[in-house]
Amino acid sequence: MIRTNRRKLALTSAVLAVAAMTASSLPAQAASDPGVTSTSIKLGITVPMTGIASPGYNKIPGAMKAYFDYVNANGGVNGRKITLVVKDDQYIPTTAVAKANELILKDKVFALVGTLGTASTKAISASTQLAKRGIPSLFVNTGFSGFADSKAYPTTFSILPSYQMEAKIMGKFLKDKYADKKLALIYQDDDFGRDALAGFKQAGITFTTAIPYASGSQSLPATGAGWISKLKAAGTEVTVLFGVSSASTAALANAYAAGYKTQWVLGSVGGDATTIAATNKAYVPLLYGAKGFSFAPAPSDSADEYIKLFQSIYASAQPTQTFDNNVVAGMSNAFLAVQALQATGSNLTRAGLIKTIETKGATFANPFLTPLGYSATSHVGATGYWIGTYDPTGALKPDGGKYTVYTTDSGNGPVVESSYKRPAMPAKGLPN
């Protein structure tokens, strides 16, 4: 009996030893980074798929996948197919860090893409030591201007314009158009809203009434009604909404209920008509005549070549979902990622990818109507906004009939009208 067991043990050990030696003598991936093989690229994203912040944002991974699948079906990126690993972080920084660690250490992704939320992005960057490991964090979904600082975040790239940029451009617009009117502002009482205040101050705007609200309180029963009551009492004529879309819906709906008329000016975060429509279709007509800001073509603008392509790709990939700004954001993000990977070439390394974006990023084809600002010293993405007016169907139509884009920086630079002409979309929407 013992002899048989000993023999079994010996045999097993021998087999294991041989296997181990064989495995370790297999030709290692020739000095390549994790997540890349000759036929595939693995990317990872942490985003709220469930939880408080998830409605709307949880469409982004599906949109990105739709575009990646389209590219894969058309030959991939230099022959490599892209897979996107999605992790739900529920908008909690500790969960985001844990999930990012899984992506980096377990799933061994090549790069992170589209990380959502300022606090989560900050935590991931610091805790997982992205900079030290040289892991690219592409096109983060946040308006925090700090991520554009290439010294502080050498491997992170912004994509959205910062909140300060938006506030400055909005400020110039208000000064030009409504200099003699009584202005009111409803803003979220955190860094998001305070960035805006700083931007407005820089533009030299003073508000007759500035109403801050605690983040979350916009969903309480009386809050919106309270705002309108205050605005009515102050008799303001132009109201700027720089909050999230649930705050915009609260303001619009209560204004309607109270018979309060004003010229609404909506910031891009809370002004998304499609998010408002997803909350309640009945609110969309309330947007009619409101001013809105955006930097991508409007999702309703089917005449735009990018929108047309994205609409058809998304319709076949996700037929039950509506095509809205979240989808445009996701697909644009994916488009830029593919463009960056493509431009890096067949010898795909993390360092190479970062260098490519820094040197060639500003000239990448992309759906945005503002120029990209990528360089070795700045990792800033889109740098400006165009201004439009909402029609009764909730479509944002550019003022003056064409997209007039204003650009600026997150610092003290002026707001200028840009002469940027968006380059034509590459054939079939596949970056080359």
Next chain:
Amino acid sequence: MLKKHPLVGFALFGVVLFLLSNRVDELRVFQGATVAIYVIAIASIILLTGYSGQVSLGHGALLAIGGYAAALARIHWGAPVWLTFCIAVLAAALGGYLLGLAAARLSGPYLAGTTLALAIGLPSIANQFPLFGGEQGLLYDIGMPPASLGEDFTQYKWYFWISSLAALISIYWLRNVMNSRYGRNWKAVRGNDVAAELAGINVGRNKVLAFTVSAGLAGLAGALLAMTISTVSPGAFPLALSFSLATGAVLSGVTTLGGVMIGAVTLVAIPEIVDTVVHRFETSENIANNLPGLLVSTLLILTVLFVPNGPVEQMRARHEKRAKR
């Protein structure tokens, strides 16, 4: 022998952890640090609820106090890391003391509800004063591991060592406290506060003391948590954290310190296991997104229904039953 000299047991366990940390990969080391932190946090709830009979649903707020105190001490005073931990403990203990004073007159749902409201209200305060860095949070960097440990000594291993050491010291100390006069007083109050009062125990004072000690431990856990994500922000201490900790305490067995590792490991392991299981199957997006939540909740309900006292107590009871035969 271990029963007589628990310090030896703890020291041995520490050595085992040290050896393990050299063998396992980075992700497990990071998760190990998280487990150690949860051990401290869950122990603090076991003390408060299991021993002193006061239910807190807002322990996340106490962790937040500790985390913010440590970060602020580091940023504004450049305090060395060990000092920031001490400051975290003291700040949270102070918060616990004040909360305890308010809570001493409350019981049952009133106490639970008050702590719940605190957990919801506290993040607002962080947004009110720019000192707290607002939504984006503050950076809390404890620096690199000392050079004497070698080139290859990673950051996460350093976090694991610090957290594990803190957990070992905390649990050892707590165990001694629970076996002392204070622990016995708390148990007496928990059993029947009227009788305890009649026996000469100052109920109010003991309740406040329990809150203070529990809060101090929670503050330590909060500072360690901030260390592992290198930041503090209101979002890092959501209501979900308070609920997770209470859940972990119930899974461990809320009346005894013995099972505290079970709860801590479960909190860290279950989300990952569930994630892996879900990814095996090709399902619609709705199902894939919500299946983890479903599985975790079901597991929780079943555990609570069938093992309400925790596995350690359950085994002890079964052991006693068998011994009686």
Next chain:
Amino acid sequence: MIQFFNMLLIGIGAGSIYALMAIAMVLVWRSTRVINFAQAGMALLSTYIGFELVQKTGNFWIALPLAMVLGALFSALVEILLIRTLIKHSTSGPVAGIVPIIATLGLLGLIRACIGMIWGNQDIQIQPPLSKVGFKIGEETIALSPMNLLVLLAVLGMVVILGFIFQKTSLGLSLRASAYSPEIAQLAGIRVGAIRTIGWAIAGAAGAAAGLLQTVNGTGAVSPDSLEFSLLLTFGFIAAVIGGLESLPGAVLGAVVLGLVLAVVQIYISGTLVFIVAFALLLLVLLVRPQGFIGVKAGRRA
């Protein structure tokens, strides 16, 4: 002057929403002495059921009572399957305090996940049955709309009906007795288990009404992770405590007080203090008058 008047209306309007939830919580507490965190979850599920009913029948006035009935049934089911097993298996002491809370929290998570799997995580919409545009007095539109009136009437109706049941019927007596002292009630011949189930059923119906009305009174949108419902749970609880957990009129009073205080803070002071003030108010009431405005001080149990 007009702003002050509007402020009162806004405060009372908000209070009536909190009251809906507070009533449901007080009901569960009075019938079973359990704080049910799944209350918001069950209200949420009932709201989704209401949504389906509105889609099928196109009529809110049919959907509402049906949703209440289904909410009651579901609530009774939860009591039978979950709560009874819980009470059977758990011991006394601190475990008995915290375990039901954790169990109902688990149930909340379960309900949210199931809703997400069936209906998805995006918002669904229910259009209000009445107009939300305020009534006009002369040229001024005041902060009171037909929808606000409906909510107020619903609250009053619930208080009257439920108060009648609890105070004037033998069912109500059994409910109160079973909650206060199950053993003695059993000795008196009351079937405590069945009574408790009925108590939860009533609370489930009230919760369904609370969920549906608060949704259509708000944005009309609801999702499994809806912030509105989480806030509703907390503020409903605060309102119930302010009024005293033992009394239904107290819950309404507490809710109105909460609504008015918050309205004053938001309109005259600063909207950023809302959560801090709510917490401070809760703490104040608990320190100064823990039994709430209407509650009676609990006697010393020997």
